[in-house]
Amino acid sequence: MAQQQPYDGVVVCAPVTVPYTRYSDKTAHWWAGSALKELSRQTGLGPADFDGFCFSSFSAAPDTVVGMVQHLGLSPRWMDHIPTGGASGVMALRRAARGVQAGDVDLVACVAADTNQIDSFRQTLAGFSRCSQDASYPYGFGGPNATFALITDAFMRDYGVTRDDFAKLCVAQRSNALSNPHALMKKPLTHDAYMAARPIADPVHLFDCVMPCAGAEAFVVTTPEKAQELGLSTARLSATIERHNAFAEDPVQTRGGWARDIDALWSAAGCTPQDVDMVQLYDDYPVIVAMQLADLGLCDKAELSQFIAAHDFTITGSMPLNTNGGQLSAGQAGAAGGFQNVTEGLRQVLHCPLGDQVPDAKRALISGFGLVNYDRGVCTGAAILEQDVLR
Amino acid sequence: MTNPLTPPKRKDPLLRTHVGHVSPNLRSRAATAMAARAGQGRFVLQVCHDCRRATYPPRDRCPVCWGELDWQDQPRGAVIEAETTVRSSVDLFFRDHLPWRIGSARLDAGPMAIVHLHGDVKQGDRVRMELKLDRGGNPALFALPEKETSHMADDPQLRLFTADPKVRRILVTDGREATGQAVASALLDAGATTVFLGNADPLMRYPGQDRIEAIDGIEPVALNLTDTGSIEKLAAQLGGRVDIVVNTARFTRSGGVGFGGKLSDLQSSLDLEVTGLMRLAQAFAPALSARSDDGVNAAAAFVDVASIHGLTGNAGFAGSSAAAAARLALVASLRGEMAQTGIRVMSVLTGPVDDRWHQSVPPPKVTPTQIARAVVTALQSGQETICADDVAQDVMARWQADPALTIREENK
Structure with a gap:
């Protein structure tokens, strides 16, 4: 390539x-x-x-x-x-x-x-794609919750990731959301409340799900x-990747297309995962955030649990994650949910955030993940944005 | 291990009956083709002409090499790789049946599939897959335990994909004939609570009457399919208490079209078998539809027993075959209507019956017991079309392979 x-x-x-x-x-x-x-x-x-x-x-x-x-x-x-x-x-x-x-x-x-x-959520799902109308939604019609429950079930078993790990990600994102005046979720989320939430499609529970808006x-x-x-402040695009329908032979999705191209991303960007000031990762479900932490090169998949334990994902933490609260706390506005990682990453490097500023932010890792056509997300992408000129 | 079903308590007539919804029913043409095969009890997937790989979900071209795809029977084994219990749904049908268990199955045939799980199946298990039809007539992959477990058929999720006679109340239209009697007995043996057994002429005795009417669970009812008033009266009495209707009425007479056929026989046959079927459907379809999701003995199916020669015509039985053809056409339309309401419409197809009207036909001929067994099998499996005997299977196989040839052969 x-x-x-x-x-x-x-x-x-x-x-x-x-x-x-x-x-x-x-x-x-x-x-x-x-x-x-x-x-x-x-x-x-x-x-x-x-x-x-x-x-x-x-x-x-x-x-x-x-x-x-x-x-x-x-x-x-x-x-x-x-x-x-x-x-x-x-x-x-x-x-x-x-x-x-x-x-x-x-x-x-x-x-x-x-x-x-x-x-409109039900109607969008009912006619979402040919494979989903033929072969996934007639199976219990749990929508994406059920599809990602199957993915989460396999991922937790294969990589030893636990609900406590997901809780840490979700609680941190909620804490980030509290400074964002536009976030739909305005109440703090505790670890206990996350763990005690009602099951939606085991092992997915309420606070693993985004709110459609x-x-x-x-x-x-x-x-x-x-x-x-x-007179506009600007950011540069250091590098990007995109991949669709990767690893189609994997029985259940435990990795996304990023894993195929991640070396190309860091090499073209001329930096390493340690050089980014924050990560804005697509977060329809915390399992996908965890998957990306590994697939985007931030850690090894076998050590995900330890990696999550070792980091603070809040805005002032060691690895600020989804600093506007992400979709899990700000809401999922359809396709706009796929744009908010870009806009939030851009705001942080341009120092005009909706909520709190990541201190001295210059570089953001941004990802996208989309389209559960059948049993997994088909489309993936990632980009690195760097501060250029502040005006 | 599944909890065995117990007959439900008497229904409170003042309570609003639960409205029956059908599961999501938008499907591609390829998925509809899969349904057509599912209806015959086959387990099929598409296989590529060129690379021979099986594919799923239904596609229009092979995803490996872009070759053409064909439906072929496949091995039924699979392993469940992941599972979930859906506890929340925006769909009206599934909301009524939560929690609902599904899994990711690695099929022995190759592809992965999202499948319904029987209660005795869990992640990591080897399973036996069945291709069912859901209440809307759409294809549904269902994972069953590899080996029979106790009361397996009583699994509440599985029961929504069948019309199992167990704890149901069933109307069999013609008790005066041996076929109707055999069907009635077999349904009671399969666990039906009650069989309402039709008698077109209650003032006239019929062979076997004393034996069949003495069986516990048989309730004789007056029912004449050539008399609209008689059907409406019975529907008014039984409407909300019939869960399955099985129409076994026949009027078979030999004769050709230009030679040897009697117009009066044709008229009688059309009146009983064709107009009679429509009278029966008009009287009972609304009541069945209104109770399609009414608990363990929800209304489930409308079964019609007809001659396989409705597909082809038949030399020597032209009028009877014409009636059977009309019957199959009505049943096909009724199936489309009832798929909107969650009631299965099933065809049990037979070769010549071993009765007094087929004395000149050489064996093999189908016995009433074989027909009864086919009715029970269709209901227990949820299968839409079933051939009761060797002759019916033979004609069906030839007709599926080459309809024009089979029509010529059957009319020589």
Whole structure:
């Protein structure tokens, strides 16, 4: 595999989070428009100014990016629709960055938006994918909870990870969420409360599950010159990876596509896992966070339990994890859940967090994980963002 | 070990009956093809023409080499690699049946599959897989203990994939014939609580009457399928107390189309077998549907016993075969309707019956006992189509392989 070309001449800026709500009577179009409005407020730009638009959503049907472009009055010369949910943030970043670098586009608004109307969660699941409609949801219809329960069951047995380990991750993320005014979960979570929560699909319990909600996330990818002209703080993209349907032969998913390409990520970034100031890891379930700690090269899978015990994952800890609370504490706004690792990582390195700042943060590891097409998450990605210029 | 079923207490007539939902029913065409084979009791997966690898979930091309896929019978063994107990669901059907156990099974055929688990199966076990139909007529992989365990069929999760006669109350439409009597006895032997046994002409005695009506659990009822009033009256009396309907009524007479067939025989046969089937369905389908999830003796199935020659026609029995053909068409449509409400519609297909109307047909001929056994097997397994005897199996196999040829052969 060829070495990845550096992302020269590309910067990432203007992180936007439209505050989430548990239920919304609005549409994905409204939420996408809200994100653009906030981008406009931060950048002073309007519909005519963005020449690139990248969109991700589960609830915009029947529209794709095409419908969204006309709905929101854009006239881009570059657009992309990313249907990969939890992996869409990293993928949007990669695609937009190369578009800008190649000169196909100057200024890309990357937007993920989903609504959550009463019953839309059930409807989204019922028609989610062909394999899930044929072969997973008719089996008890536990939704992703049941699929990840099977994954968690196998993972705990294979690697000796315990609910106490998951508790530590979830409790730390809740503690991080308490400083984020937008997080849907506002009450502290104790280890005991985590352990005593009701079972949802054994061994998954209540606080292992995200809360579906409505929301939108957005960021801008552009050239350093354009960002300077707009007066925006910027981050550089050091390296990225992406992989889909990796390890299809594994009977139950105990590793993700990151494991296949992780050496390429650190090598292209020119740094090591010890050099990042925080990790913003996709967290639909704590087992996936634990899986990534190993697959992204932060520790060995056999030593996960000891690694989790040895670290403090709060904002001021030894390894700040999901500093906005992650989806587990901030809420999962559909595809926007796949963008929030990017926007939160970006905020931390640009020193404009929603809640507390990771002290002296310069470099963030970001990951994406998406699309439980059948029995496992198919899409994975990761990126390293570094502080460039603070304005 | 499964707790044995006990007959439910008498139902409080004032309580609102539990509404029966069907499990999620959106499926691809490939999954529907799997259902069609599941309905015949087969355990199939798609296999690639080129690389011979089996694949699952149902696909339209091989994921290994992009070759064409075919449905083929597969070994039924598997190992459960992971398991969970689902305790929360947004689906109306599963919400009513929580907790629900599923697992990740490594099939001996190769692929992994998410499967339903029998109560006696746990992570790490070797299991025997069955391809069932769920209440909506969709394919469902179910993991059973490798060896029979006690009261295995009483597992509450398994019972939702069958129409087991145990503790159920069953209407058998024609007690005047040997077939109806054999079916009634076999259902009681299989654990049915009551068999309501139809008699089209209560003023006339029939052979075997004293013996069959003396059996504990048999309740004779007046039922004439050619008389709408008679059916409606019975449905009004029994509607909410019948869990399974088995229609064994037949009117078989020999004769061709241009030669030797009597119009009056054809009319009688169409009235009893075709219009009669529709009368029966119109009277009982709504009541069955309303009780499709009403506890251990929920309404479960509508079974129709018909001639295999409905598929092909048959020289010498043209009119009777035409009636059987119409019957199969009605049953196919009824199956689609009842799949919306969680009631299974089953066809028991027979060759020529060893009775006074088939005296000139050489053996093998199907006996009433064989038909009865097929009815019980279909109900216990949840199978949609079952051939009761060798002739029916032979015609079915030839018809599946080459329908046009079989039609010619059966009408020579």
